[in-house]
Amino acid sequence: MTAVTELFERVRRLSAFDGDARAALPALHAHFAADFPDCSVALLLVRGEPPGRCRLAGLIGPDGTEHVPNLDPNGERGELPLFDDALARRIVENVAPHVIAVPPPERASPLAQALFAPASVLAVPLANAGALSHWLAFGSTLARRFTGTDLERALLHVNLAASLIVRPIALKELTRESERRRHEIESLAEIQKRLLPDNPRIRGLAYAVHWQPAATAAGDYYEMTNLTAALAPPGYDAPADLWGVIVADVSGHGAAAAMEAVQFDAILRTYRGGGDPPAAAMSYANRYFFSRRSRGHFMTVFAMLYRPDTRLLHYLSAGHPPALHRRGRTVRLLGEADQIPIGVLRDYQYHNHSLALAPGDLLVLYTDGVVEARDGRDAPFGLDRLRELVAAGPAEPEALRDDIVAALRAHQQGAVGSDDQTLVVLRIDA
DSSP: OOHHHHHHHHHHHHHTOOOOGGGHHHHHHHHHTTTSTTOEEEEEEOTTSOTTOEEEEEEEOTTSOEEEOOSOTTOTTSOSOEEOSHHHHHHHSSSSOEEEEOOGGGGGSHHHHHTTOOSEEEEEEEEETTEEEEEEEEEESSTTTTTTOOHHHHHHHHHHHHHHHHHHHHHHHHHHHHHHHHHHHHHHHHHHHHHSOOOOOOTTEEEEEEEEOSSSSOSEEEEEEEOHHHHOOTTOOOSSOOEEEEEEEESSOSHHHHHHHHHHHHHHTTOOOOSSTTHHHHHHHHHHHOOSSOOSOOEEEEEEEEETTTTEEEEEEEBOOOEEEEETTEEEEEOOSOBOOBTSOTTOOOOOEEEEOOTTOEEEEEOHHHHTOBOTTOOBOOHHHHHHHHHHSOSSHHHHHHHHHHHHHHHHTSSOOSSOEEEEEEEEOO
């Protein structure tokens, strides 16, 4: 085996390092044993330390025994032994690899004693993330052990070997952190799903819903509830229930938007009536949606309340895409964003619009993730296409929802778009 082939084989073995930080220094010691047999290896941390000082992050003895485990290589706990004696200063005084002759008096210094009182030291700086973070120090009891060492080759070889160790450690830590965050987001998404309506029973209303987050958690929100017990006047005796529906969309998507949606839900549940809902409820939610600091998010909302005793739908759009109202095969737009989103002006007062409905009427609410979904040529799904599907589609809410979702998925070439998508189809039955 040639020297080059043998070196490559050593590099290949080192490249199989699995990212266990505790095994990093022993792996480096084993790799350099052929170049520096019977030498100790010390990992010295200098990042964050004043010039001339270092911390002992790990130490392998000349016989391969680990004396200082490499448990905290980055010095995150600040508990690594600190050295600021003459030998420490000579090792870390510049940024070039160098050989140090250690005279007998200096071998009694604290760092020299920690390194088995070497007669000579080869010190090589290690670059990491664009900075000098560590030194690798090889120690020998032979005074001329490192004489004639090619320092430029040593610098390149040591840093190459160290990079084969550092990268798997960083990747393993990144994977661990990503997994932790994924679990946190999944927990948030689970909480969010529990806040969504659980198929409420509403007399006189048939409905179907499609809710598809773009990520694990969503900034889209919807609420659908029977309001007969809460809002019906005394002696209410209609063949159908009062009901309310809200479809909302927090700016952005993902975990941050989901947290805003969860907080909006929590605020809304503290509303105890008063005024003319849904406008009064949205004014209340908007007021308490503000916190002491700027939120950085706003929320578009389409809210409606239907009273079957008067056959009136009261609705508003707080910066939200217009709803679609179908009667027969005619489709009109409702609430073309004439009011501002939630979270823009604290004391803004929302107002209602009213529309008389009849049995068989369809209402379609959605978020912009539906109409702004893109195909491979970056063309949006579009409001006109949605309107045509609603006009030509079946009168059964589930069937109409399925037709729209099928067209949407065909357009964006998949079940999940680049933004959260919510679609609510309602039919007045009484």
